[in-house]
Amino acid sequence: xxxxxxxxxxxxxxxxxxxxxxxxxxxxxxxxxxxxxxxxxxxxxxxxxxxxxxxxxxxxxxxxxxxxxxxxxxxxxxxxxxxxxxxxxxxxxxxxxxxxxxxxxxxxxxxxxxxxxxxxxxxxxxxxxxxxxxxxxxxxxxxxxxxxxxxxxxxxxxxxxxxxxxxxxxxxxxxxxxxxxxxxxxxxxxxxxxxxxxxxxxxxxxxxxxxxxxxxxxxxxxxxxxxxxxxxxxxxxxxxxxxxxxxxxxxxxxxxxxxxxxxxxxxxxxxxxxxxxxxxxxxxxxxxxxxxxxxxxxxxxxxxxxxxxxxxxxxxxxxxxxxxxxxxxxxxxxxxxxxxxxxxxxxxxxxxxxxxxxxxxxxxxxxxxxxxxxxxxxxxxxxxxxxxxxxxxxxxxxxxxxxxxxxxxxxxxxxxxxxxxxxxxxxxxxxxxxxxxxxxxxxxxxxxxxxxxxxxxxxxxxxxxxxxxxxxxxxxxxxxxxxxxxxxxxxxxxxxxxxxxxxxxxxxxxxxxxxxxxxxxxxxxxxxxxxxxxxxxxxxxxxxxxxxxxxxxxxxxxxxxxx
Amino acid sequence: xxxxxxxxxxxxxxxxxxxxxxxxxxxxxxxxxxxxxxxxxxxxxxxxxxxxxxxxxxxxxxxxxxxxxxxxxxxxxxxxxxxxxxxxxxxxxxxxxxxxxxxxxxxxxxxxxxxxxxxxxxxxxxxxxxxxxxxxxxxxxxxxxxxxxxxxxxxxxxxxxxxxxxxxxxxxxxxxxxxxxxxxxxxxxxxxxxxxxxxxxxxxxxxxxxxxxxxxxxxxxxxxxxxxxxxxxxxxxx
Numbered sequence: 001x002x003x004x005x006x007x008x009x010x011x012x013x014x015x016x017x018x019x020x021x022x023x024x025x026x027x028x029x030x031x032x033x034x035x036x037x038x039x040x041x042x043x044x045x046x047x048x049x050x051x052x053x054x055x056x057x058x059x060x061x062x063x064x065x066x067x068x069x070x071x072x073x074x075x076x077x078x079x080x081x082x083x084x085x086x087x088x089x090x091x092x093x094x095x096x097x098x099x100x101x102x103x104x105x106x107x108x109x110x111x112x113x114x115x116x117x118x119x120x121x122x123x124x125x126x127x128x129x130x131x132x133x134x135x136x137x138x139x140x141x142x143x144x145x146x147x148x149x150x151x152x153x154x155x156x157x158x159x160x161x162x163x164x165x166x167x168x169x170x171x172x173x174x175x176x177x178x179x180x181x182x183x184x185x186x187x188x189x190x191x192x193x194x195x196x197x198x199x200x201x202x203x204x205x206x207x208x209x210x211x212x213x214x215x216x217x218x219x220x221x222x223x224x225x226x227x228x229x230x231x232x233x234x235x236x237x238x239x240x241x242x243x244x245x246x247x248x249x250x251x252x253x254x255x256x257x258x259x260x261x262x263x264x265x266x267x268x269x270x271x272x273x274x275x276x277x278x279x280x281x282x283x284x285x286x287x288x289x290x291x292x293x294x295x296x297x298x299x300x301x302x303x304x305x306x307x308x309x310x311x312x313x314x315x316x317x318x319x320x321x322x323x324x325x326x327x328x329x330x331x332x333x334x335x336x337x338x339x340x341x342x343x344x345x346x347x348x349x350x351x352x353x354x355x356x357x358x359x360x361x362x363x364x365x366x367x368x369x370x371x372x373x374x375x376x377x378x379x380x381x382x383x384x385x386x387x388x389x390x391x392x393x394x395x396x397x398x399x400x401x402x403x404x405x406x407x408x409x410x411x412x413x414x415x416x417x418x419x420x421x422x423x424x425x426x427x428x429x430x431x432x433x434x435x436x437x438x439x440x441x442x443x444x445x446x447x448x449x450x451x452x453x454x455x456x457x458x459x460x461x462x463x464x465x466x467x468x469x470x471x472x473x474x475x476x477x478x479x480x481x482x483x484x485x486x487x488x489x490x491x492x493x494x495x496x497x498x499x500x501x502x503x504x505x506x507x508x509x510x511x512x513x514x515x516x517x518x519x520x521x522x523x524x525x526x527x528x529x530x531x532x533x534x535x536x537x538x539x540x541x542x543x544x545x546x547x548x549x550x551x552x553x554x555x556x557x558x559x560x561x562x563x
Numbered sequence: 564x565x566x567x568x569x570x571x572x573x574x575x576x577x578x579x580x581x582x583x584x585x586x587x588x589x590x591x592x593x594x595x596x597x598x599x600x601x602x603x604x605x606x607x608x609x610x611x612x613x614x615x616x617x618x619x620x621x622x623x624x625x626x627x628x629x630x631x632x633x634x635x636x637x638x639x640x641x642x643x644x645x646x647x648x649x650x651x652x653x654x655x656x657x658x659x660x661x662x663x664x665x666x667x668x669x670x671x672x673x674x675x676x677x678x679x680x681x682x683x684x685x686x687x688x689x690x691x692x693x694x695x696x697x698x699x700x701x702x703x704x705x706x707x708x709x710x711x712x713x714x715x716x717x718x719x720x721x722x723x724x725x726x727x728x729x730x731x732x733x734x735x736x737x738x739x740x741x742x743x744x745x746x747x748x749x750x751x752x753x754x755x756x757x758x759x760x761x762x763x764x765x766x767x768x769x770x771x772x773x774x775x776x777x778x779x780x781x782x783x784x785x786x787x788x789x790x791x792x793x794x795x796x797x798x799x800x801x
Contacts (some may be wrong), residue, residue, distance in 0.1 A: 033659075037651045040661055070800040078782065084767075084774040092763050093768045103800065121797040154784070160791070170788040194649050255644040345797055371667055373608060389597050529592075529650055537603050541615060545622055563612045 001061040002053065005339030006042060006109075007128070008065075009102040010072075010152075011196060011303070011331035016339045016358070017049050024358040025049060026407050028332055031534035036184070036533075037197060042106040042224070050113055056114055059407050060230050066334040067125035068153055069102035075154025075558030080236065083536040087237040100404035123341035125152025128422065129301035129329070130160045131344075132337030135354050136326040138274040140164075141469075142297045143322075144289040149185050149302030149330070154312070157302075159195040166350065171292040177236045180281045183221045186233055186242040187274040190197075191267050192255040193243065193285070193563040196303075198262065203309050204441045206275035207490040217273045223280035223398035228388045255347060279306070284320055287519075305329035305534045306409070308465075308494055312472035315512050316461040322461050327356055327468035328408035336407070356412055356468055359405025363554060366536045374540045375558035384504075385459065387557050389511040391550055392419065395426050397434065399525050399551040401539050402504050406532075411524035412496060413505040414444060415532050417548065421445050421519040430521060434546045436528045444469060444494040445486045447524035448509050455479040455519065464485055464496045475533075483519055504552065508542055575699035577639040581646040581690055582631040586650050588625050590685065593658035595621035596712045601666040601674065609669070617678075617717060631703045657752050672728045679722035680741035686712060686714045 002023075005016040026532065030036055047153045049055060067299040077094055080087040106120055110424035123131070129147035142454045145160040156179035159171040161199050185195045188202050211217075230248075235242040248254060251270055256263040286298055298320045305325045312395070326333060337356070340351045379387040391398060404414045416433065419426040431437050448453070449466075458466065458473035465471040472492040479487065486493055498506045510518065525539075526532045527546055533539050539551060543560040551558050587720055595618045595772040602614035632646060651657045689711055726734055788794055 035597060035650045035653060035659070039651065040654065043662070056627075063798075069801055074801070078777065078780070081770065081774045081777050084770050088767060088770075092766050095766050095770065105800075116796075122800055123797070124791075125796060127791060127795070168791040168794075170791050173786050176785060191642055192647075194647065256641055257637060260640070279727065341797070344792065373612075529648065535603065537599065537615065541599065541619060541622070544619055563615060 002055060002059055003061050003339045004049075004063045005123075005128075005335040005342060005344045006046075006105075007331050007333075007338065008041050008105070009039055011039055011044070012037050012507050013039050014051060014332040014335040015042045016335040017053065017055075017358075018339050018351060018444070020343050020345070020347070023053070024354055025052070025338060025360050026358040026405075027360070028531070030477055030531040034531060034533045034538070036529060041105075043108075043112055046112045047108075051266040053359075055113060057113075057119075059117060061346055062119045062121050062342045063109065063115060064121040064123055064338040064345075065102065065105050066123055066128040066331070066338040067102070068122050069105055071153045072125065073098065073101055075176060076151070078474050079154070083237075088444060089238045089240070090236065093239040094357075098365060101434065113368060121337045121342050124379075125334070126158035126173070127160070127170075127300070128334040129167070129335035130158070130162075130168070130337065131332045131340040133324070133326050133329070134162055134297040135336065135340060135351060136324055137255050137297075137299060138267065140350075142295065143299045143324070144293040144295040144298045145301070146285060146289050147302045148285060148300065149453065150185060151176045151179055155330055156181065157285055159285075159292060161293045161295065161453040166344070172288065174226055175458070178226055180221065180226065180278060180285075181231070181538040182235055182242070183228060184274060184278055184304070184307075186235060186247075187270065189242045189253065189304065190247065190254045191271060192258070192278040196324060199303075200306070201438065201441065202271045203307055204438075204488070205268050205399070206271035206309065207268075207492070209248040209265070209270070209272035209442055211273040211276040212269050214276055215252070217277045220247070221277050221281065223277055223284055226281055226284060226366065232464075233367055236359060247548060252297055275307075275309060279310050282310055282527070283317055283319060284400075286314070286323075290320070293535075294526075297323045297324075298322070299326070301326060301329040301333070303330040305470075307469045308469070309492070311470060312458075312468055312492065313464060315462040315471070316375065317460075320461060321326055322464070325465050325468075327406065327410070327412075330409075333407060345379075352398075353449035356406065357404035357405055357414060359404070361404050361504070362401055365534065369536045371536065374412050374536070374563060375551070376434070376560055376561050377556050378488075378559055379557040380395060381555045384552060385507055385511050388550075388552055389515070391557075392508075392517065393510060393515050395420065395423050396550060397426055397430050397548060398557075399543060399548050400504065400532065401525065401536075401551055401553065405534075408468065409524075410444075411522065411532060412468060413498065413503065413522060415525045416505075416522045417525050417546075418446070418505075418520045420517050421483045421486050423520045424438070424485045425519055430523065434527075434548065440489075442488040442493070442495060443486055443521045443523050444484070445519045446498060447519045448494045448500045448506065449497040451518045452456055456493065456495055467499065469494055469496045481518075486521060575696070577635050577793035578646070579642055580696060580700075581632045581635055584635070585646045585648055586630050587689070587692070588628040589653060589656060589658050590649065590765065591621045591625040591628060592648070593653050595619075596653075596659060597624060597665050604666060613720070614795060618642060620713050620717070624713065627706050627710060632701075634703075635700070646696065657748065674723040675721045675728070675742050676734070676737045679718050679725055680738055681745060682714050682721060684742070684745050686711060686718060689714065694765040716745065 003018050007014050016025050017025045027045035029042040029045050030038040068319045080091050126147040130145040133145050135141055140162040141164045154176045155173045157174040161169050168277050188198045189195050193201050220229050233248045234244045245522050258264050343351050400416045419430055431443055438477045455476055457480050462471045475487045475491050475493055524532050533542050540560055590702035598614045602611045605611050654661050
């Protein structure tokens with residue numbers, strides 16, 4: 001029997017299917033529509049699963065939506081309608097969108113697959129985050145689970161515990177609009193980036209500045225009380241702009257062009273100050289969780305947990321014994337949390353731990369594809385390692401499309417673009433020409449776990465996040481000599497370590513040691529504004545668009561043909 | 564939808580120009596996605612390859628429009644938020660249907676007519692735009708000229724395929740229908756603002772009425788819960 005979790009309508013939609021034994025399949029709708037951040041009902045992901053697992057009413061135990069649809073809509077409405085004059089624009093927008101949202105989840109689902117109503121379950125927003133996070137720790141009763149994001153069902157921060165008998169307690173919650181997530185998104189908007197997409201750019205930018213606006217920011221968000229000063233914001237009244245004139249009076253013009261030096265300096269200082277407020281707030285949230293639960297180990301979920309600079313900065317405060325951020329802490333990972341909820345509802349126990357790659361195997365995705373019509377094989381599977389190592393040494397940039405797919409926004413080696421991190425030209429080429437990233441966004445390194453201490457340092461309390469790029473770490477002098485092009489301006493790197501000896505990247509790194517190459521650059525296999533590649537036609541078109549010559553697949557290395 | 568200036572401009576308006584370029588970028592990107600979807604779902608390998616080539620062209624056009632827009636933005640120090648391309652907005656702007664790609668709605672013969680007819684419409688709009696910017700930005704106009712050639716080729720191929728696979732009468736009817744539908748889509752998109760002007764006050768009146776009883780609602784929120792799984796109703800949406 002299958003359990004299905006679905007997350008949709010607000011952030012990138014996703015579906016997770018499991019039988020609770022050995023079948024796990026996680027999919028995002030954007031894989032199929034190729035629209036990054038697609039939040040529409042995950043119709044195509046479901047159709048893929050229906051076909052692949054012959055799903056029907058009989059073999060589906062339950063389908064669980066990750067939050068309470070009406071509650072989510074209602075909480076914002078009830079908050080705004082108290083001041084109908086002030087919040088006019090948002091209220092009209094909210095009413096107009098009533099019929100496009102999650103309230104019609106069951107209707108949308110029924111168009112794809114007929115399932116009786118008694119098989120439909122609804123979890124709760126932050127509970128789904130918590131239940132997702134619980135799948136990444138061994139002993140759940142050692143941890144306090146903190147969920148922190150923009151808003152979900154009118155809540156913005158929640159602290160849970162799970163005990164050894166699976167009793168879940170909610171210890172504290174903070175309510176809309178007091179949201180550190182919405183605060184950070186507003187700054188993202190002010191600086192000219194897209195909300196829900198540009199936050200990581202603000203994080204990178206913050207390293208270039210100094211927190212000279214700390215005092216001003218503290219007036220805007222109270223880090224001690226975790227409360228927002230709503231006079232600086234408009235997200236609660238205007239769907240078109242998230243900040244008010246009062247914020248402009250402090251920081252000056254919004255949306256300035258960052259290509260101009262003075263603007264860059266100013267905006268990096270604003271970003272740096274916002275990052276400091278985020279760090280302080282989450283620090284206080286963790287202290288609160290410790291005080292309420294008596295637990296010193298933390299699992300942090302929700303979109304805010306994607307801020308790996310914050311994770312790194314907090315590790316130095318010595319306020320926890322361990323901090324875990326699962327690979328997809330945002331709403332899309334909550335589909336897995338929803339499936340966990342559904343599994344618990346039927347079996348009175350939670351799902352087993354899931355790995356870093358619960359997506360489908362690449363071979364299953366492309367069963368019908370005529371590979372040789374689009375790709376020329378340049379090496380057999382048995383020679384792949386040798387040829388790949390040789391190509392890397394010669395300064396080539398390779399794509400990987402192997403094994404199973406990742407869950408989170410970060411490619412962990414199976415669907416990546418890689419090159420020699422020592423090769424300055426290749427790294428520059430990859431960042432500027434192929435990925436078209438901003439100069440202030442550094443590329444991430446990947447290396448064997450055993451080599452980590454030679455080049456990097458990190459506090460023990462966050463080192464488990466290195467497997468999923470969930471944190472930054474510091475560069476040692478040894479790194480600066482040969483690998484300076486992957487070091488961020490603040491001497492940090494978003495490093496990933498590999499421990500799985502069976503993975504291709506592990507073997508490749510091992511092979512490259514002979515050439516004195518210990519670190520590769522690893523970035524997701526997609527072009528700017530696109531989701532990560534999913535099937536072989538995406539691989540082909542992306543290689544052509546980015547001018548990447550080689551791709552490593554399960555059964556060899558290939559070149560894209562001209563068709 | 565396309566807000567292309569209809570009359571000849573006497574002076575160059577960079578913001579408006581960037582706005583139009585952004586619309587063209589969005590249209591090209593959406594077209595690339597439609598072609599990619601068709602390539603993945605058509606059974607004929609030759610056609611699949613054709614759709615991929617078309618898709619790659621559209622992605623290339625998207626990049627050209629975006630680069631021109633970025634250059635003009637930088638040159639004129641524009642506030643570029645409104646001219647930013649955000650893929651998810653393709654739905655709201657009507658470039659991609661929320662529920663289905665065109666290829667899912669039409670058979671291959673009708674799909675070809677749809678492409679051909681719409682490529683021709685895009686070509687006309689692009690020509691109008693070129694007329695407006697050629698004297699102000701000749702270098703950029705040259706790049707757009709190349710896009711026009713591609714669009715002509717796409718329209719030619721698609722319509723040739725459609726003619727081959729439809730009777731003359733069917734072709735004429737379907738082609739006219741696509742042109743009419745396209746005009747209606749533009750009309751609908753352009754009248755949304757006007758429709759809002761009528762409906763928004765009605766909605767607001769409704770909101771004001773609803774706000775009265777809400778004042779008397781005293782909804783308590785609980786900060787904590789000692790047994791979350793016991794107290795949650797898994798069947799409730801509230």
